[in-house]
Amino acid sequence: xxxxxxxxxxxxxxxxxxxxxxxxxxxxxxxxxxxxxxxxxxxxxxxxxxxxxxxxxxxxxxxxxxxxxxxxxxxxxxxxxxxxxxxxxxxxxxxxxxxxxxxxxxxxxxxxxxxxxxxxxxxxxxxxxxxxxxxxxxxxxxxxxxxxxxxxxxxxxxxxxxxxxxxxxxxxxxxxxxxxxxxxxxxxxxxxxxxxxxxxxxxxxxxxxxxxxxxxxxxxxxxxxxxxxxxxxxxxxxxxxxxxxxxxxxxxxxxxxxxxxxxxxxxxxxxxxxxxxxxxxxxxxxxxxxxxxxxxxxxxxxxxxxxxxxxxxxxxxxxxxxxxxxxxxxxxxxxxxxxxxxxxxxxxxxxxxxxxxxxxxxxxxxxxxxxxxxxxxxxxxxxxxxxxxxxxxxxxxxxxxxxxxxxxxxxxxxxxxxxxxxxxxxxxxxxxxxxxxxxxxxxxxxxxxxxxxxxxxxxxxxxxxxxxxxxxxxxxxxxxxxxxxxxxxxxxxxxxxxxxxxxxxxxxxxxxxxxxxxxxxxxxxxxxxxxxxxxxxxxxxxxxxxxxxxx
Amino acid sequence: xxxxxxxxxxxxxxxxxxxxxxxxxxxxxxxxxxxxxxxxxxxxxxxxxxxxxxxxxxxxxxxxxxxxxxxxxxxxxxxxxxxxxxxxxxxxxxxxxxxxxxxxxxxxxxxxxxxxxxxxxxxxxxxxxxxxxxxxxxxxxxxxxxxxxxxxxxxxxxxxxxxxxxxxxxxxxxxxxxxxxxxxxxxxxxxxxxxxxxxxxxxxxxxxxxxxxxxxxxxxxxxxxxxxxxxxxxxxxxxxxxxxxx
Numbered sequence: 001x002x003x004x005x006x007x008x009x010x011x012x013x014x015x016x017x018x019x020x021x022x023x024x025x026x027x028x029x030x031x032x033x034x035x036x037x038x039x040x041x042x043x044x045x046x047x048x049x050x051x052x053x054x055x056x057x058x059x060x061x062x063x064x065x066x067x068x069x070x071x072x073x074x075x076x077x078x079x080x081x082x083x084x085x086x087x088x089x090x091x092x093x094x095x096x097x098x099x100x101x102x103x104x105x106x107x108x109x110x111x112x113x114x115x116x117x118x119x120x121x122x123x124x125x126x127x128x129x130x131x132x133x134x135x136x137x138x139x140x141x142x143x144x145x146x147x148x149x150x151x152x153x154x155x156x157x158x159x160x161x162x163x164x165x166x167x168x169x170x171x172x173x174x175x176x177x178x179x180x181x182x183x184x185x186x187x188x189x190x191x192x193x194x195x196x197x198x199x200x201x202x203x204x205x206x207x208x209x210x211x212x213x214x215x216x217x218x219x220x221x222x223x224x225x226x227x228x229x230x231x232x233x234x235x236x237x238x239x240x241x242x243x244x245x246x247x248x249x250x251x252x253x254x255x256x257x258x259x260x261x262x263x264x265x266x267x268x269x270x271x272x273x274x275x276x277x278x279x280x281x282x283x284x285x286x287x288x289x290x291x292x293x294x295x296x297x298x299x300x301x302x303x304x305x306x307x308x309x310x311x312x313x314x315x316x317x318x319x320x321x322x323x324x325x326x327x328x329x330x331x332x333x334x335x336x337x338x339x340x341x342x343x344x345x346x347x348x349x350x351x352x353x354x355x356x357x358x359x360x361x362x363x364x365x366x367x368x369x370x371x372x373x374x375x376x377x378x379x380x381x382x383x384x385x386x387x388x389x390x391x392x393x394x395x396x397x398x399x400x401x402x403x404x405x406x407x408x409x410x411x412x413x414x415x416x417x418x419x420x421x422x423x424x425x426x427x428x429x430x431x432x433x434x435x436x437x438x439x440x441x442x443x444x445x446x447x448x449x450x451x452x453x454x455x456x457x458x459x460x461x462x463x464x465x466x467x468x469x470x471x472x473x474x475x476x477x478x479x480x481x482x483x484x485x486x487x488x489x490x491x492x493x494x495x496x497x498x499x500x501x502x503x504x505x506x507x508x509x510x511x512x513x514x515x516x517x518x519x520x521x522x523x524x525x526x527x528x529x530x531x532x533x534x535x536x537x538x539x540x541x542x543x544x545x546x547x548x549x550x551x
Numbered sequence: 552x553x554x555x556x557x558x559x560x561x562x563x564x565x566x567x568x569x570x571x572x573x574x575x576x577x578x579x580x581x582x583x584x585x586x587x588x589x590x591x592x593x594x595x596x597x598x599x600x601x602x603x604x605x606x607x608x609x610x611x612x613x614x615x616x617x618x619x620x621x622x623x624x625x626x627x628x629x630x631x632x633x634x635x636x637x638x639x640x641x642x643x644x645x646x647x648x649x650x651x652x653x654x655x656x657x658x659x660x661x662x663x664x665x666x667x668x669x670x671x672x673x674x675x676x677x678x679x680x681x682x683x684x685x686x687x688x689x690x691x692x693x694x695x696x697x698x699x700x701x702x703x704x705x706x707x708x709x710x711x712x713x714x715x716x717x718x719x720x721x722x723x724x725x726x727x728x729x730x731x732x733x734x735x736x737x738x739x740x741x742x743x744x745x746x747x748x749x750x751x752x753x754x755x756x757x758x759x760x761x762x763x764x765x766x767x768x769x770x771x772x773x774x775x776x777x778x779x780x781x782x783x784x785x786x787x788x789x790x791x792x793x794x795x796x797x
């Protein structure tokens with residue numbers, strides 16, 4: 001793959017990697033008494049390893065100019081594989097921590113193996129590792145096709161993809177060592193956060209530069225969502241992670257905000273990480289792969305516009321519904337609840353638009369598990385957004401908050417919507433990227449579909465039950481006017497549901513293992529004899545037509 | 552509308568700017584006033600800052616991810632107040648960088664845990680929760696008793712917290728390491744300085760019952776015992792409300 005880079009790009013890669021290795025070395029030396037030193041060592045080893053990879057092909061011949069008349073898909077291929085690897089790690093970790101809640105002694109007597117440190121490995125592993133890689137990989141693919149232009153440059157896509165994975169590795173390795181800001185879904189410490197900003201700015205510039213090359217005057221709706229994802233995540237990430245480190249040799253930092261302001265900032269971030277990482281980005285996926293696979297145009301342009309701007313505007317107000325009845329001023333709570341309710345309109349406009357697009361292709365949904373993945377994702381998206389608006393109502397929230405109902409809701413979205421749309425997109429894009437006629441086994445896609453659906457349903461039902469029982473037990477009064485149940489009574493009542501939840505998660509994990517095998521075998525299959533479609537090429541860069549010679 | 556939109560979706564830069572503007576409004580309107588409206592955070596003149604040992608303990612609480620299962624925010628609901636104590640006020644987490652209000656109660660809320668149980672109970676419970684509460688699903692934290700707490704850099708920690716607004720004095724920062732040792736070693740010559748700098752009410756004692764070293768267990772228990780007790784404004788307010796009801 002290095003051979004595909006021009007010699008200028010190889011030299012640039014070398015410079016960046018050596019600089020990174022030096023940063024790693026400095027972190028290792030300055031922070032030798034602290035976990036940041038271990039992180040420095042990881043950075044050093046990874047960048048030296050990649051340096052050797054680049055060096056091995058440094059003097060390979062220049063790539064042929066023909067590559068410029070094709071799309072640049074190597075980063076997308078690697079991104080898809082990384083997404084699956086992180087998915088397996090994150091989901092396996094999820095099953096383990098779920099089992100720990102049912103059988104707490106199922107672990108080692110060591111800090112790294114305790115629930116509190118493993119849980120963020122699960123959440124970051126699936127959200128950032130699996131979801132993030134899938135978003136980056138598909139965004140490169142979709143961006144090029146909908147712009148009919150090749151990515152701007154060959155170095156920056158690799159910098160974005162591999163730099164992002166370095167962030168994920170630093171994050172996960174840090175959790176095992178107890179390096180965390182204790183801000184949900186923003187756990188990585190200050191230096192990882194700074195690195196992500198650098199990667200993210202490069203991502204944005206790459207996106208906008210490629211869009212500038214587009215041969216299509218209009219920007220396609222999938223790109224609206226990918227752009228909102230890139231931009232808003234940047235804003236959220238920077239503001240919520242403002243902090244003062246103890247010193248350059250310490251992993252630990254202290255958040256710039258405290259108390260009520262910190263709580264509001266955190267949930268403004270947390271809820272919009274759901275909105276712009278887990279919703280907007282994946283809607284971008286849906287708006288491209290679902291109509292492509294169904295062979296039908298998007299049902300309504302007008303609905304696309306309403307839902308896009310509705311989501312972009314209203315989600316940002318909704319975060320305070322995580323803080324009902326707390327010390328947050330009530331006016332903010334009320335605003336959060338109101339916008340959460342109205343948010344149902346653009347959310348259902350999106351889900352409805354996707355389902356209506358399938359009109360005329362329902363026979364394909366029946367026969368093609370890949371398309372069915374995406375259909376089910378749209379249904380779960382509709383369900384989860386309805387549930388979200390419902391849970392944001394103060395009186396409902398008084399029961400559901402702090403219980404497993406929240407966990408069930410999150411997984412209805414994360415498993416039912418995010419993971420299903422991702423699997424549907426991956427099963428579509430893998431044969432296209434690797435120029436295979438189809439996936440290795442349609443039957444295995446079918447098996448995966450049912451494992452995923454069964455896992456999601458078992459999980460979500462278990463958490464609905466446990467959450468509602470928990471919430472009710474906490475507020476039950478007996479005839480003498482005192483609380484009926486002690487807290488531990490509610491813990492005991494959860495036990496069967498925690499087992500069911502771990503089982504549901506296990507089914508889902510088996511599904512992704514089947515998926516990984518299927519992808520592996522597809523890559524090993526012989527390439528399609530004929531290129532699947534001659535149309536999968538960028539428009540040639542415009543060469544001014546020379547006027548016909550005068551007679 | 553579609554005609555107008557067809558125009559703006561032809562310009563990438565215009566579209567980027569539109570997204571930034573439209574998405575910024577909500578957060579700005581909800582967050583900025585929290586810094587400027589005085590009523591957002593109550594006044595608590597008696598409130599003290601965390602001692603260095605409590606800071607170290609709080610950092611262990613963060614490190615082990617306790618916030619994933621324990622909230623520190625009692626809501627204004629009758630059953631919560633009766634189960635846990637007076638509802639939480641904004642001022643009580645004024646010095647919490649970051650706040651630990653939490654989002655999930657796999658275990659009970661801890662906003663009023665300070666003083667509720669003895670040190671010995673906490674030590675036994677953290678060592679193996681099922682020795683104390685047989686049905687508990689909480690992890691064991693045996694290594695806290697084995698690890699000596701790092702105190703040599705606590706001054707830098709306090710300085711960083713001062714940079715984000717916690718009113719530590721130069722004296723507190725200069726003596727941070729000694730104060731951490733002193734708070735867990737009541738018989739040492741460093742104990743007196745702790746009460747001098749952080750107030751007579753500060754709990755100076757051997758939290759883990761082990762005189763040999765100042766362990767992470769000392770630090771974490773010191774922190775757990777101060778949660779909800781940096782100020783008693785919440786209790787005062789609850790007492791006033793009760794009198795008003797009579």
